[in-house]
Structure formats: structure tokens, C-alpha cells
Amino acid sequence: MSRHYPPDAKWHEMERGGIIPQAGNATEYTVGGWRNEHPVRDNECCIDCLFCWIYCPDVAVHIKDESVKYQGFSSDHCKGCGICAAVCPKDCIEMVPGGEFQPDEPGQSEEE
């Protein structure tokens, strides 16, 4: 189900105050195209503290069974801001020049 208004919604069909009546619709807005550097995590170094997952403003750090290790990043939602690298207490995340995640790097996923 779409969690925002359809593109042809008229002005009087929308909730006042610019509110979207549903929550969680940020997943439908992709910012991956803004990225000019991308994170690469050293999974051997990662201690699964989840700081990157908590601090990511775009829910772009994937998590499974309360673990981010080996899970990677969303190329649709990571805009390359570098917050994950800045907050990592073990300096396991490096911001690498270039917007594209490389196939041999850990952490590329279209999944939510």
C-alpha cells in the first residue's frame, strides 16, 4: 500500500498543514542519487554495536536478527552523508569516493 498521496491528488483532497496521514513513507523516497561517496564496512572489525544503524538518518543500514554485520547498506536510501563512519567507535566504516557500491565490497542491497 502506498503511504503517500497519489501524484494526481488535488489540493482539497489532502490533509491540511502538509501532514501525510501515514507514517513510515520515507522508504518511498529515494535519495541514493545524491551520493558521491559511499560507506564500506570492514566486517572483521565490526562489533555489532548498531551505532551506524541508530544514527543513519535514512534507515539505509540494513539489519537482520539484531545484527548489521554482513548486511550492508541500501543503495536507494544511502545518500553518502558519512554519519555512520563518523559514529563508528571502532573506525570500521570508511567513506570511499564514488557514488556506486562495488560488487566486491560488502554492503550493497536493494532490500528494505
Added chain:
Amino acid sequence: MGKRVALEGNEAVAEAMRQINPDVVAAYPITPSTEIVQNFAQFVSDGQVDTNFVAVESEHSAMSACLAAAVAGGRVMNATSANGLALMWEILYIVSSMRQPVILTVVNRALSGNINIHCDHSDSMGARDTGWVQIFAEDVQEAYDNLLQAVAIGESMDVRLPVMSCLDGFLLSHSYELLEVESDEAVREWVGPYKPLNPMLDISDPKTFGPLDLYDYYFEHKRSQLDAYPPAKEAIIAEGKRFGEAFGREYGLLEEFMTEDADFVMVALGSTCGAIRDVVQGLRDNGVKAGLLKVRAFRPFPAEEIAAALQGASAVAVLDRSASYGAHAGPLYAEVTSALYSYGKQVPTNNYIYGLGGREILPDDLEQAFGDLQKVAESGQPAEPVSFLGLRE
């Protein structure tokens, strides 16, 4: 029953706030509105209200905290003046765009520079396009009454807009006047409990607030906001009438004083209307058909009602207590003449800019302006598009 007491304008506003007992007040002091928040902080300290009082580090933060508290689902109030209002600018637009009924008392004061603490309307006139309802008080009684009504107007379910309740700095804020203060019970019953609409803290029904809104939806949202102002006009009239039924003092968008058969009408805002009344009465005693049109609600602007009220006049004077730099005339004049044009009434209209930075306006000045109108009516031509009252020239 209410009681008759002598209060300064600021004290009367603080008393109204105590009676309303808002959920949150976030404020930063600035002359001449400081006493409002100072007195209210005392009520908080003495346990006379349940308000969460937030002392912030600037007016930008004050209005930001007010916005957040309102979005969360609280009834929120604040007070400021001049440069303080200017520092809130960015957030003023966001509060109205998010349709939050925050209530702000603006004690009108000249904007810098040069630095001046006295009355003119440049602060709230500068905010005239921010989307807030703006109501101006003529005296201390109205400052008290208007604040109570501001809550009811802003919170009307088909309005849901923030309201500025404006009173003239020092002339009203620091002047003692006798007024009726209604009982706490009667005020609380009249204002009623706050009914939040889409409160963010309702986690059983989560929504998205303040999202990115580009060329795909922003235009529709702004069109939707424009739709709030006709109901706001209706709410000002309805709540003014309901106030009159409860307390015996009825209000509307405008107040007409001897305009019905008037040849010469002066249009003004705020405390100067009191002086104009006196002058109009004196002219009437001498057989001159003078009248006063007091604009109580400047936003939404009662264009149609003003044009109708000026229908029979042969010459009009519009008094502006602020200048609009680079415009052809003062802001009230520009809107009044635009209203006349839009509703098909052509009447010679003079603009007088007066009282900047607290400069006195005297009965002689007003009589001079009425004298101009008599000459204008005889010649059919406005004297000068813009002239000044009380200026050394």
C-alpha cells in the same frame, strides 16, 4: 461575575494567560512585552497555572519550541515585540503552514535601526504575509478581550491558524486603564478545553509532519492554506458575537464610529483610534460629518467589509503607523485602496504616515487631516498621495 480593576496592558495580558492556563509557554524577553512573560513566570512559580514554562535562548528558539509543543498536541502561548518578532520570522511561516493555533501577543514596537523601543506597527506589518491572523487592540480592555478570543478563533476546527494579538507598545502595554476582568471560571468555560487535531504524540495513529514538499505537492498545500482565511473571518465574527453574549462586549472585523452618514472617514489601527474618536466627536459638534473606521482584524483582511463601510464617504484618510519601504504608500493604505478598487468604489483617499518610533499623534494632527479631506472632497483630487503627521518638515 467579573471585577473592575486598574491594570497595565501587559498585566491584563498576563492575567488573561493565567486564566487560559496554556500547556506550554516558551518565551524570551524583549521590551515592551517583557512584563507579560515576567508576570506569567511568577504565576508558574507560584503554582497558579499548570503551564510548562520554557526559558529559551532566543526568539527563534522560542517560536521553534512553541511550534514543537503545538505539533505535539498542546495549547501554546508566547509574547514578543519588534526585533524579537523579526527573529521568529522563519518559524512564523512554518507554524501557519502546519496550521498550529499558537497564540502570540505582539506588543507593537518599532523595528531597528536606529534602535528604538517605542510604538509603531512596523513589526506586525512586516509579518503580515506570514499567514497569522492579526487582531489589533484599541485599549487595555480590548487587549484582554482579544487574547481570550484569539484562542477561540485560532482553535476553531475549520480555521486552525496561529493568531497575533497586537497592542501598542507603552501606549497600552504600560498604561493603567480600568477594565473588566472576568472570573476564572467564566473565562475557562468560555475558552473551553483544548482539542488537539492530529497531535504527534498520538502514537496509536502515527503521521508524517513537515515532510519535504517539492514541486509535486507544495503548490496544492499552499492552496489549501489559503482556504483557511475565509473561515477565519467567519470565526472572528462568530467568536466576537459569542464573547458579547457571555460578557457584554461584542466584537467584529471592523468597528464603525459615526460612519453611517459620514462624508469624511478616517481608517486606522490600534490605540490611535481612541484619539480619533474624540476628534470625530468634536467635528460632529461643529457640524462636520466625520467618522472613524477602526480595522480590528488586519489578517484576514476584511476587504469587502471595508469597501462597504466606505460606500458613502466622499473622502477617506488612511493612517499608517509604519512605512512600507519602496512601496508607493503605507501598508494599510495600499490594502484599503486595493479593497475599494476590487469592490468598485472610487473615492479620493489620502495616506498619512504617523507615529513612527513612538512619535506622538495629537488631536491637531488629526484635525488637520480631516481638514485636508474637506478640501479633497471639494476639489475631487487627493492632495498628496502620502503625507506625514507629526513630522518636522
